[in-house]
Amino acid sequence: MPELVLTKNVGKKDSHTLGIYEQGGGYQALKKALLEMKPEDVIKEVDKSGLRGRGGAGFPAGKKWSFIPKEAPKPKYLTVNADEGEPGTFKDRVIMENDPHMLVEGSIITSYAIGIYQAYIYVRGEYTRSISRLEDAINEAYARGYLGKNILDTGYYLDMAVHPGAGAYICGEETALLESLEGKKGQPRMKPPFPAIVGLFQGPTVINNVETIACVPHIIKNGGEWFNNLGAPGVGGGIKLFPVSGHVKKPGVYELPVGTPLREIIYNYAGGVRGDKKVKAVIPGGSSAPVLKVEEIDVKMDFNSLAAIGSMMGSGAIIVMDEDTDLVKTLRILIKFYAHESCGKCTPCREGTGWMAKIITRIEKGQGESSDLDALLDIANGIRGRTLCPMGDAAAMPVQSFVTKFRGEFEDYIKRG
Amino acid sequence: MSKGLEFSKKTKERLQAIVAKYPEKGAALLPTLWLAQREFSAITPEVEEYVAGLLGLSLVRVHEALSFYTMYTPQPLGKYHIQLCTNISCSLLGAEELLAYLKKRLNIEAGETTPDKKFTLSTVECLGYCGTAPVMRLNETFYENLTENGIDQILRKLP
Ligand SMILES: Cc1cc2nc3c(=O)[nH]c(=O)nc-3n(C[C@H](O)[C@H](O)[C@H](O)COP(=O)(O)O)c2cc1C
Numbered sequence: 001m002p003e004l005v006l007t008k009n010v011g012k013k014d015s016h017t018l019g020i021y022e023q024g025g026g027y028q029a030l031k032k033a034l035l036e037m038k039p040e041d042v043i044k045e046v047d048k049s050g051l052r053g054r055g056g057a058g059f060p061a062g063k064k065w066s067f068i069p070k071e072a073p074k075p076k077y078l079t080v081n082a083d084e085g086e087p088g089t090f091k092d093r094v095i096m097e098n099d100p101h102m103l104v105e106g107s108i109i110t111s112y113a114i115g116i117y118q119a120y121i122y123v124r125g126e127y128t129r130s131i132s133r134l135e136d137a138i139n140e141a142y143a144r145g146y147l148g149k150n151i152l153d154t155g156y157y158l159d160m161a162v163h164p165g166a167g168a169y170i171c172g173e174e175t176a177l178l179e180s181l182e183g184k185k186g187q188p189r190m191k192p193p194f195p196a197i198v199g200l201f202q203g204p205t206v207i208n209n210v211e212t213i214a215c216v217p218h219i220i221k222n223g224g225e226w227f228n229n230l231g232a233p234g235v236g237g238g239i240k241l242f243p244v245s246g247h248v249k250k251p252g253v254y255e256l257p258v259g260t261p262l263r264e265i266i267y268n269y270a271g272g273v274r275g276d277k278k279v280k281a282v283i284p285g286g287s288s289a290p291v292l293k294v295e296e297i298d299v300k301m302d303f304n305s306l307a308a309i310g311s312m313m314g315s316g317a318i319i320v321m322d323e324d325t326d327l328v329k330t331l332r333i334l335i336k337f338y339a340h341e342s343c344g345k346c347t348p349c350r351e352g353t354g355w356m357a358k359i360i361t362r363i364e365k366g367q368g369e370s371s372d373l374d375a376l377l378d379i380a381n382g383i384r385g386r387t388l389c390p391m392g393d394a395a396a397m398p399v400q401s402f403v404t405k406f407r408g409e410f411e412d413y414i415k416r417g
Numbered sequence: 418m419s420k421g422l423e424f425s426k427k428t429k430e431r432l433q434a435i436v437a438k439y440p441e442k443g444a445a446l447l448p449t450l451w452l453a454q455r456e457f458s459a460i461t462p463e464v465e466e467y468v469a470g471l472l473g474l475s476l477v478r479v480h481e482a483l484s485f486y487t488m489y490t491p492q493p494l495g496k497y498h499i500q501l502c503t504n505i506s507c508s509l510l511g512a513e514e515l516l517a518y519l520k521k522r523l524n525i526e527a528g529e530t531t532p533d534k535k536f537t538l539s540t541v542e543c544l545g546y547c548g549t550a551p552v553m554r555l556n557e558t559f560y561e562n563l564t565e566n567g568i569d570q571i572l573r574k575l576p
Pocket residue numbers: 052053054055056057058059081082083084085086169170171172173174175207208209210212213389390391394
């Protein structure tokens with residue numbers, strides 16, 4: 001097993017404190033970046049690393065940063081997305097609780113690279129421990145001169161603050177997050193303008209996931225090429241956290257090369273299926289990612305391989321369902337989630353998720369009609385691609401994939417009545 | 418504003434520190450509502466008015482946020498607020514059965530408070546503890562790998 005990068009301190013005593021973090025080489029990357037590298041060199045290094053966003057869309061991090069204009073009439077901002085609301089996902093919490101300084105250090109280096117002087121970390125309201133650990137870490141970093149004025153005597157300055165959310169999945173969507181940070185209800189904004197040009201408080205804004213930013217100190221310390229090579233041979237792109245849940249013997253967060261086969265994660269790391277049952281279905285990238293049949297689990301867990309079979313890496317959250325799983329009930333739970341969390345701004349998502357919830361509930365109760373499955377697909381097709389933000393797609397994809405790939409099971413449910 | 422509704426001195430200091438973190442006062446709304454909820458245990462219309470005044474926001478802007486976010490409560494909840502996750506990973510491992518058990522044990526439906534005001538039962542979406550499902554949050558403490566027996570033990574120990 002290769003050496004752990006992001007989770008090497010998990011479980012160590014007081015791993016969240018500055019002392020322990022520095023003992024393990026913490027803040028050396030910050031010193032290297034600020035004292036030895038120009039901002040554009042930092043971006044170049046991250047570009048070389050092949051690091052793609054870990055929040056869902058997989059956008060190359062270095063490229064995203066290079067979209068930020070050098071000169072802007074308004075201040076620029078970094079906002080770290082710690083809303084972690086995608087069902088099945090519990091990886092960012094592991095970083096924030098065990099190694100908050102890794103995120104703080106990554107945020108400082110990122111801000112330096114882009115010429116940002118104010119950073120916010122938007123943490124979902126339920127994560128009270130993450131919030132307090134980050135607040136403590138930020139205070140420690142200020143006291144040590146890693147934040148605030150004249151960092152490491154370079155003249156560079158940066159302020160950082162934690163912003164608590166208050167319960168709304170949609171606030172994980174980057175523009176809804178900005179609205180929420182501004183103290184408004186979290187409804188997504190129309191794009192363009194993109195946040196890189198007009199974002200938080202109208203200023204150019206970079207939004208990155210916690211795990212994305214946590215990779216940055218390691219990339220700076222060891223080089224972009226080193227990180228890229230940590231990915232599976234022929235795939236690259238570094239390591240990734242895979243939260244595994246559902247019917248496995250050993251659920252948990254596994255740090256593995258990008259491109260590790262899904263089957264290997266389920267059987268070699270997560271211990272296989274409870275009761276040694278067979279796998280029926282696996283969601284490979286958080287609840288929004290199209291479900292896979294057991295015949296598809298040899299897929300490599302990387303953005304391109306998953307896209308090639310019509311699914312997606314998303315947050316990397318793997319949800320395993322055994323042969324006895326009731327997929328009608330499971331899809332009902334997912335649809336109801338999206339119906340509950342739809343922010344109400346776009347009609348197809350707001351109305352469509354409600355209609356789908358009604359139909360799936362009816363099917364589950366044995367009152368389904370033979371036309372219901374086509375109705376579900378029809379509504380899902382009507383939502384997909386027709387909303388301001390990708391939440392509509394997120395709600396449509398599970399429906400499309402469950403009903404298409406497991407149509408027989410849904411039909412049986414309806415026939416049985 | 419109703420009489421006597423005012424943050425403690427300590428909370429006022431915290432509020433000042435929070436407001437200072439943002440270039441616009443309004444951005445402090447969510448953290449301020451958190452302070453208010455902790456201090457007054459619910460965001461009643463009077464609290465809304467107080468918060469609006471503190472941040473110089475219109476009442477409608479405060480109310481809009483309040484009705485959008487699920488974690489603020491307009492009425493005081495029971496002494497213990499049980500939030501059971503019923504999303505996918507928890508349900509795969511029996512969350513819906515645990516919900517039935519909690520309802521029976523507390524003799525209330527989800528969304529209700531016991532007559533003695535001791536317990537409020539809610540169902541919530543994924544809490545980010547899917548690896549140790551099923552999970553519930555009791556006030557600010559998370560209980561993982563939950564079972565019926567486990568629930569009995571947790572509830573029995575509560576003062
Ligand atoms: C409905 C919805 C919810 C999302 N939730 C999250 C989230 O909880 N955390 C996150 O990092 N990204 C989330 N995203 C993705 C963000 O919009 C954005 O792409 C991401 O934060 C960018 O960071 P990255 O490039 O580092 O991945 C969500 C997107 C949508 C459409």
